[in-house]
Amino acid sequence: MSEEIKFYSTKDAYGCFSNFAAYQIKLDGKTWPTTEHYFQAQKFYDSDYQEKIRQEKSPTIAARLGRSRKVKIRSDWESVKESIMRKALVAKFTQHPELTKILLNTNDAILIEHTTNDSYWGDGGDGTGKNRLGHLLMSVREELRQK
DSSP states (O other), X not given: OOOEEEEOSTTSTTGGGSTTSSOOEEETTEEESSHHHHHHHTTBSOHHHHHHHHHOSOHHHHHHHHHOOSSOBOTTHHHHHXXXXXXXXXXXXXXXXXXXXXXXXXXXXXXXXXXXXXXXXXXXXXXXXXXXXXXXXXXHHHHHXXX
16 A cells, blocks of 8 residues: 655645645746746636736735636636646746655655645545645656656
């Protein structure tokens, strides 16, 4: 049975796996404070609103803006959100060599975003969630191994 590595808070061991962790990424010609900023901004076609999210100091506020429905989200969001998340993760883990090393050093551990706050990206707190963030991180880890 494979080892499990659970993460959530940026302050915990493996907190760097969180999208709220303070690692800038360069994508689409811009610098984003965190992967959370990038991901949340991509929900919208409105470039002014995307920029508002990008400029936020806090990933928590960026997430709140991304969850707002005062601005219409893109109609294809459900079909593209995982590829956008993966794109952000590849940028994060290739642009920061120390993160590449940490991710690769997890070997074959099962990576789990452990939270009751999210049953899609996380495990729902009780393991019944989809843990899509964990699965995407394991996919990025496999891609990095091939390089």
